[in-house]
Amino acid sequence: MNATADRSTDTPAAETASPLRAPSDETASPLxxxxxxxxxxxxxxxxxxxxxKTFALGFSTGRDPKTGAVDLFGAAAWIHGASPTTGFLQFGTQGPLSPLFHGLAGNVVIDWLFMLGMGGVGIALLFGIATRIATLSGVALMVLLRLAVWQSATNPIIDEHLVYALVLIGLAITPAARTASLDASWQRLPVVRRVPILR
Known part of the structure; x- marks a missing residue:
């Protein structure tokens, strides 16, 4: 046997068994x-x-749809007792599940779950903590919103809710997503060590 043939068998099985490989040094830094x-x-x-929705900042909440006038921090704000979900659940849902969502409109429990979900997921992602439960909750919210909308007006197959859900899944499974975060300190907390879902 010649040396060239011998070298072809020196490649470790782990490298040849799967086309998926760890990122090289050139790609690891951008990631x-x-x-x-x-x-x-x-x-x-x-x-x-x-x-x-909390303060009615005049974008999706606190703006008159007819005149465009903004009632900043006005009556539409959650802090003033307005429901953050009623408008969407009553008028923004469509498809076969719309009766179910209409029935949830004005439910204070749904309002609190939605707002705690949006705020909690946002804070967790911002600081890079509680990644598992944050991404799981975020994906659930996005899927529910997609089911409520049922079909985008511009694309019958995909919309931003599904794209956001896929990005959240990527964040959950990619260690590089925890760069520039408080994850290391969070992982050292005793309660986090005892409750795996908080990691």
């Missing part, structure tokens, strides 16, 4: 920037929805 940026971007998506 350590891209994933944290995606994490913070998703945090702002959730946090903005929470803040706009």
């Amino acid at each position: 350590r920037v891209v994933w944290p940026v995606l994490r913070i971007t998703m945090a702002l998506v959730f946090l903005w929805a929470f803040l706009d």
Whole structure:
């Protein structure tokens, strides 16, 4: 046997068994920037929805649809007792599940679950803590919103809710997403060590 033939068998089985390989040094560094940026971007998506509905900042909440006038911190704000979900559940849902969502409109428990979900997921993603429960909750919220909307007006197959859900799954399974976060300190907390879902 010649030396060339021998060298072809020296490749470790782990390298040839699967086409999926760990990122090279050239790609690892960009990933350590891209994933944290995606994490913070998703945090702002959730946090903005929470803040706009809490204080009626005049974007999706607190703006008159007919005149465009903004009632900043007005009666539509959650802090003033307005329901953050009623408008959407009554008028923004469609499809075969819309009667179910209509029935949830004005339910204070649904309002609190929605707002705690949006705010909690946003804060967790911003600081890179409680990644498992945050991403699981975020994916559940996005899937429910997709079911409520049922079909995008511009794309019958995919919409931003499904894209956000996929990004959240990526954040959950990609260690680089925890770069520039408080994850290391969070993992050292006794309660986090005892309750795996909080990791």
